[in-house]
Amino acid sequence: xxxxxxxxxxxxxxxxxxxxxxxxxxxxxxxxxxxxxxxxxxxxxxxxxxxxxxxxxxxxxxxxxxxxxxxxxxxxxxxxxxxxxxxxxxxxxxxxxxxxxxxxxxxxxxxxxxxxxxxxxxxxxxxxxxxxxxxxxxxxxxxxxxxxxxxxxxxxxxxxxxxxxxxxxxxxxxxxxxxxxxxxxxxxxxxxxxxxxxxxxxxxxxxxxxxxxxxxxxxxxxxxxxxxxxxxxxxxxxxxxxxx
Numbered sequence: 116x117x118x119x120x121x122x123x124x125x126x127x128x129x130x131x132x133x134x135x136x137x138x139x140x141x142x143x144x145x146x147x148x149x150x151x152x153x154x155x156x157x158x159x160x161x162x163x164x165x166x167x168x169x170x171x172x173x174x175x176x177x178x179x180x181x182x183x184x185x186x187x188x189x190x191x192x193x194x195x196x197x198x199x200x201x202x203x204x205x206x207x208x209x210x211x212x213x214x215x216x217x218x219x220x221x222x223x224x225x226x227x228x229x230x231x232x233x234x235x236x237x238x239x240x241x242x243x244x245x246x247x248x249x250x251x252x253x254x255x256x257x258x259x260x261x262x263x264x265x266x267x268x269x270x271x272x273x274x275x276x277x278x279x280x281x282x283x284x285x286x287x288x289x290x291x292x293x294x295x296x297x298x299x300x301x302x303x304x305x306x307x308x309x310x311x312x313x314x315x316x317x318x319x320x321x322x323x324x325x326x327x328x329x330x331x332x333x334x335x336x337x338x339x340x341x342x343x344x345x346x347x348x349x350x351x352x353x354x355x356x357x358x359x
Contacts, residue, residue: 157246157262161269164245164278172245172282175290182288190293190304192277192357198309198345199292200276201354202316203283205344208237211276212348212356216267217260238275239263244282272356280304284322285315299328313338313345 137145168189171179179185192200204211210218216238235243242262247255266275285295295315296304307315314327317337325334348354 158265160246161262161266165270165274169245169278169282173247174244174249174284175282178284178288178290185288185290186286186294186298187281187290188293188297189281189291192273192280193359195280195292195304196307196312197358199304199307199312199315200280200357201345201349202309202312202341203280203292203319204237204276204354204357205348206313206316206319206341207240208235209344209348209353211237212272212353216263236263237279238267241275241279241282242266244284245278273358276357283319285318286326287323289322295327299326309342309345310338313341316341 175185175187208218210220214236216236218236239259242259243249243255246262247258270278281291281293283292284290285292286298289295289298292307292312292315293304296302296307296311299315300307300311311327314330314334317330317334318325318327325331327334330338345354349358
C-alpha cells in the first residue's frame with residue numbers, strides 16, 4: 116500500500132534586514148532631489164526679479180566685506196539718461212536686441228581670435244552678476260549657459276538692461292550707473308552727458324583700473340568709439356527693444 120505524501124510546506128523567508136548606510140542609488144536619488152530643489156529656488160528668484168529689484172548679489176557681498184562697504188543706489192531705467200543705456204549696450208553687446216541670449220557671431224569671432232576677445236552678451240553678464248560668481252571656470256560657464264535662455268525667456272530686454280545698469284561694477288566698491296555718476300561726476304545718472312555716459316561704459320571692462328573722471332588717452336578714444344556706436348544702434352533700430 117503506497118504511503119501518503121504530506122503536502123510540501125513552503126519555507127517562510129525572513130524579511131531581509133535593512134542595509135546600513137546609503138547605496139549609490141540612494142545618493143543619486145537624494146542628489147537629484149537636491150538639484151531639483153536648488154533649480155526651483157533659482158527659478159523662483161528669476162520670476163521674483165521680474166518685478167522686484169535684487170537687493171544685493173554674491174559679488175557685492177564679497178566686495179562689501181573686502182572694502183568695508185559699497186556704494187550703490189538703484190535707479191529705474193526711465194530715470195537714467197537714455198544715452199547711458201545705449202552706451203552700455205554699444206560697448207558690451209551691440210546686437211543685444213537681435214539675439215536670444217547668445218551672440219553666435221561674437222562667439223565665432225572669439226574662437227577665431229582666441230582668448231583676447233570676449234563673447235559674453237549682456238544677458239550672460241546679468242546672469243553671472245546676479246546669480247553666480249566671478250572668475251573663469253567651466254562650472255560657472257556651464258551654469259551661465261543653462262540659465263541665460265531662461266532669463267531671456269522670462270525677463271524683457273528692457274528689464275535685462277535695467278538690472279545690468281544697477282548691478283555692474285563701475286569702480287572700487289562702486290556698483291551701478293547711479294553710484295558711478297555720483298562718484299565720478301557728482302551728478303545723478305539722469306543728468307549725464309553722452310560723453311560722460313560713454314566714459315562710464317568704456318571703463319566697464321576694467322572698473323578698478325579705469326577712472327572716467329580722469330580718463331587716459333586710451334579711455335577717451337574708447338569712449339568716442341562708444342559714442343559713435345550708441346548713435347549707430349539708435350539709428351539702425353538696435354536700441355528699440357530696451358527704449359520706450
